[in-house]
């Protein structure tokens with residue numbers, strides 16, 4: 001019998017698992033895919049929003065603002081790329097200037113520090129490539145960019161190091177209430193847990209309905225992106241937003257934490273799991289983005305992708321506990337930015353519901369990741385001397401060595417696919433998008449895992465790369 005079963009290992013499930021891993025609890029995380037961060041967490045804008053956007057008094061406002069400092073601390077402790085570059089919301093008319101003023105007032109009420117309204121001249125001085133018809137801008141110095149999937153992985157990895165059990169390819173198909181708690185059918189197994197925490201993202205309504213009367217629906221909405229080469233990465237220095245609308249925060253232009261330029265997203269109703277970045281989605285993104293930054297060179301595009309927002313029939317996050325079952329649902333944007341605060345809130349909710357949380361005598365709360373290309377010459381020489389595999393570059397675009405790939409494979413959550421390696425150490429994230437290093441990553445994975453190359457998938461289970469001839 002587990003004390004707590006967490007369903008879903010996106011950034012929310014990972015954050016909660018990480019927090020609970022410090023206590024004397026038997027915790028299991030059930031994830032239907034073959035890796036952590038396979039849902040919305042791997043395809044978003046990667047912004048730690050400052051917190052002026054959510055309506056005053058909402059859980060979203062409170063948890064977003066609370067999380068800004070928590071996220072920064074966590075990224076530092078767990079060695080997750082994080083850059084506090086600040087954000088601008090541009091206005092292009094008197095009406096939008098009014099909107100920017102309302103966002104400022106809301107931000108002040110929400111407790112966002114350092115907000116300023118900039119004149120056109122001030123905004124242009126900070127961000128020379130913005131359009132000439134900008135009327136004013138809201139500047140939020142606490143906004144940041146991170147690597148969202150590494151953030152979730154680092155949290156989940158630390159939780160596993162501290163004794164949390166992670167079961168991958170364990171899709172929850174039914175949940176029955178028992179005298180002692182819940183019996184959960186996940187993959188081929190049935191497990192028992194006293195408490196269940198539903199962090200199933202776009203499928204959180206399905207999980208909720210397995211236990212409690214129907215209360216909300218997830219309304220999936222797709223957002224597509226351009227990811228441009230690093231040669232475009234300095235086109236802006238800040239996250240450049242437009243005024244938000246009813247359907248979202250609008251199309252943004254921003255440097256990524258890795259030095260690329262990200263442009264998007266649109267917002268279009270879609271089916272759960274529809275991550276296609278279609279021609280119409282992308283045409284809209286281009287049209288809107290050049291309104292903010294006319295000189296973007298879209299020929300430098302290296303990848304398009306789309307993520308699915310788990311919007312819901314409620315305006316706010318749905319975080320609620322009843323009879324031992326806790327929904328953490330409808331975690332749309334700013335869900336990534338709020339994850340640390342959400343986990344803290346859920347911990348408090350468990351305590352309020354009678355769960356006794358006693359801290360372990362010792363637990364791990366730090367993590368490091370070798371990053372060869374960021375090392376000094378001396379550090380490189382030293383690591384290559386210790387392990388010559390750090391002297392063998394596999395991904396030439398991103399300068400990722402065989403040593404880093406092997407380090408990723410030997411971590412507590414073992415990657416089994418080419419994209420799982422990419423998420424851990426960035427091999428294949430550069431201009432050629434794995435065209436050169438992909439086959440070598442397959443070889444290294446097969447060798448280290450002791451399996452055949454045919455067993456290595458590209459991404460989700462069944463996305464095979466190497467197959468036997470069928471003739």
Ligand SMILES: Cc1cc2nc3c(=O)[nH]c(=O)nc-3n(C[C@H](O)[C@H](O)[C@H](O)COP(=O)(O)OP(=O)(O)OC[C@H]3O[C@@H](n4cnc5c(N)ncnc54)[C@H](O)[C@@H]3O)c2cc1C
Pocket residue numbers: 007008009010011012013030031032033036037038039040041042043044045046047048049170171172173199200201202203204207222223224265306307308309310331332333334335336337338
């Ligand atoms: C286009 C877009 C842009 C965004 N930009 C930002 C941003 O810049 N900043 C920000 O703060 N937020 C942003 N967000 C929102 C943010 O990405 C989400 O709030 C966050 O990732 C939600 O995390 P999650 O863990 O709830 O969901 P997910 O990451 O989707 O995780 C849910 C997990 O549950 C698993 N699961 C589902 N059903 C089952 C089942 N039956 N059994 C077991 N496992 C199951 C899934 O496989 C998945 O891994 C954006 C979202 C999108 C789509």
